[in-house]
Amino acid sequence: MSERPVALVTGAAGGLGRAIVAALSEAGWTVAAATHRGSDLAGDLAEPMAPASLVGRVLDRHRRLDLLVPNHAAMTMAAVDEHDPDDWWRIVDTNLSGSFRLARAAVPALRAKAGSIVFISSEWGLIGWPRASAYAASKAGLIGLTKALARELAPTVRVNAVAPGVIDTAQLAVDAADLGVSEAEIRARYAAEAPLGRIADATEIAASVVFLASPGGAYYTGQVLSPNGGTTLVP
Amino acid sequence: MTTSGSGASVEADAPVVLVTGASSGIGRATAIRFGRAGYRVAVNYARDTSAADEVAALVEGRAYRADVADRYAVATMVSAVEAELGPIAVAVCNAGFYEERRLEDVDDSLWDRSLRVMLGGCFHVSRTVVPRMRSRGGGSIVTIASELALIGGVEIAHYVAAKAAILGLTRSLARELAPTIRVNAVAPGAVDTPLLPDRDRGPGYTDTLPLRRIGRADEVADVVFDLAHSAWTTGAVWQIDGGAAIQ
Numbered sequence: 169m170s171e172r173p174v175a176l177v178t179g180a181a182g183g184l185g186r187a188i189v190a191a192l193s194e195a196g197w198t199v200a201a202a203t204h205r206g207s208d209l210a211g212d213l214a215e216p217m218a219p220a221s222l223v224g225r226v227l228d229r230h231r232r233l234d235l236l237v238p239n240h241a242a243m244t245m246a247a248v249d250e251h252d253p254d255d256w257w258r259i260v261d262t263n264l265s266g267s268f269r270l271a272r273a274a275v276p277a278l279r280a281k282a283g284s285i286v287f288i289s290s291e292w293g294l295i296g297w298p299r300a301s302a303y304a305a306s307k308a309g310l311i312g313l314t315k316a317l318a319r320e321l322a323p324t325v326r327v328n329a330v331a332p333g334v335i336d337t338a339q340l341a342v343d344a345a346d347l348g349v350s351e352a353e354i355r356a357r358y359a360a361e362a363p364l365g366r367i368a369d370a371t372e373i374a375a376s377v378v379f380l381a382s383p384g385g386a387y388y389t390g391q392v393l394s395p396n397g398g399t400t401l402v403p
Numbered sequence: 404m405t406t407s408g409s410g411a412s413v414e415a416d417a418p419v420v421l422v423t424g425a426s427s428g429i430g431r432a433t434a435i436r437f438g439r440a441g442y443r444v445a446v447n448y449a450r451d452t453s454a455a456d457e458v459a460a461l462v463e464g465r466a467y468r469a470d471v472a473d474r475y476a477v478a479t480m481v482s483a484v485e486a487e488l489g490p491i492a493v494a495v496c497n498a499g500f501y502e503e504r505r506l507e508d509v510d511d512s513l514w515d516r517s518l519r520v521m522l523g524g525c526f527h528v529s530r531t532v533v534p535r536m537r538s539r540g541g542g543s544i545v546t547i548a549s550e551l552a553l554i555g556g557v558e559i560a561h562y563v564a565a566k567a568a569i570l571g572l573t574r575s576l577a578r579e580l581a582p583t584i585r586v587n588a589v590a591p592g593a594v595d596t597p598l599l600p601d602r603d604r605g606p607g608y609t610d611t612l613p614l615r616r617i618g619r620a621d622e623v624a625d626v627v628f629d630l631a632h633s634a635w636t637t638g639a640v641w642q643i644d645g646g647a648a649i650q
Contacts, residue, residue: 299579
């Protein structure tokens, strides 16, 4: 069994995922970094069997699990009545159902180590966003899941969420393409919406994940941290 | 797929409301509330034909059988409603079910069914009525979420996730469809309907509520009706829960 605590981070090839893996490693965690494809922990987490398979592979390798960070996500943007309904559901099934199935599979191991879960939600899960109804629904659902599992798994396993604002990652290309503007333009627009006048660096979001998982976060459960530059000031 | 009520005293050009899951509980009360206000009411239901027919008769509307988890069935229903009753002015996305189960026992079937019926019911109705409402220059959609979407609950993660997802959908559609179509949510607490566990009817629960009692379906229906007509409200979540989720 690994001496160091073990974290499973999904979506580890993306901008935020890489930053979370790096920050947890820096903080002393052994990190199992799962990706959609191209790694030895690859899988499509929209597939119903994939999350349990992934958790099983991590436990085979490390013999323990202390932290689950379901960070993988799919997003496309379209008007609700123009969004291909199969694609709409693929987004919900990837982001919300995939995260749920990861949690369900990981809970016995997390209980054994009094570990925790940090779901990755989104500012858009809190306040909604036009042409992003599937993504926002999936991310809002994760906030509900956070609160439900925080109550159900207490006092052994803590469950929290991080709901980031706009992050400077390759994902911005989706937003830019949807609005038909350049990535520089979309960066400037989002920056102007934040009281802090800029979008986030992924390391600034990863820091919230590390905090919630760390001893300093030990009295947090069922909470949503919202590093977003002040864009949303909601309960 | 339809059964008819008498329709005798409802004005031919009265506005039309579609209420999903209207054969019992909050949906039934909502159908009655709109019917009392002169609406032509489309009473959607999934299984209980005699209960839906009874509601349809009460409101002089029509019952429409359709599983809202099935987008094709929803599209067929909406076409039938508009052909038979007229253009839908208000859609109330209410269909749902409540079944407590601990996390490890929430199998994929229960999880998927929860998302498809509750979130999917809202999505499938919205994607179908929105282009119709937009072409007519207006409309109002009310989704039924839950107090539990705001504060969580034990052994009910599938339900809470679906109801919380409805809030994300509601807020997104409110932004996307403004100013033409308003989209709002109601978050009811423990209401005296067939879905409510007996545990929540006793003093062990009601004594924890600031207002010391569970709610009545007609009280929720009043809020649904008012929210549907509140012309300067969109993207809102109106709580009606006896004070359970004061925040």
